[in-house]
Amino acid sequence: MLIVTTDAIVGKNIQEVKGLVTGSIVQSRNIGKDILSGFKSVIGGELKSYTGMLEDSKKMVKERLIEQAEAAGANAIVGLRFELSAGQGTSELIGYGTAVIVD
Structure with missing residues (x-):
């Protein structure tokens, strides 16, 4: 799977946009590590x-x-972005991009 942060891939043509893909994880932080x-x-x-x-x-x-x-039938993800937020004792990382078919 080719994954880029840009909206296009040099040397490739986007044939079809399959749509938004997202993923996230919330992790609790360790009190010992915090200290x-x-x-x-x-x-x-x-x-x-x-x-x-x-x-x-x-x-x-x-x-x-x-x-x-x-699962959407894509072979690449363009426009990958990550966002991180931290709360009391937790952190959440969210990733999102656009699933596409490139030639």
Whole structure:
């Protein structure tokens, strides 16, 4: 499955638009990680545990997008976007794009 953030794919023609595909995941954060991250935020630096959680979330959301696109008969997704929101003790990652058939 070809996935791009652009609305077109260079060298390919969109033959048919199959429609919107979406995927999301809500994860709870670990209180122990939150405490350690609080210390890290004081001194600065990457919060590696949250980076890892975000990478895992992106992988799962992309898998869900691909499943929907394949079910619609598409072979590509254009216009991919991610949005992240964090609440008290949780984070939600939403991905969406347009499933298409390209030649």
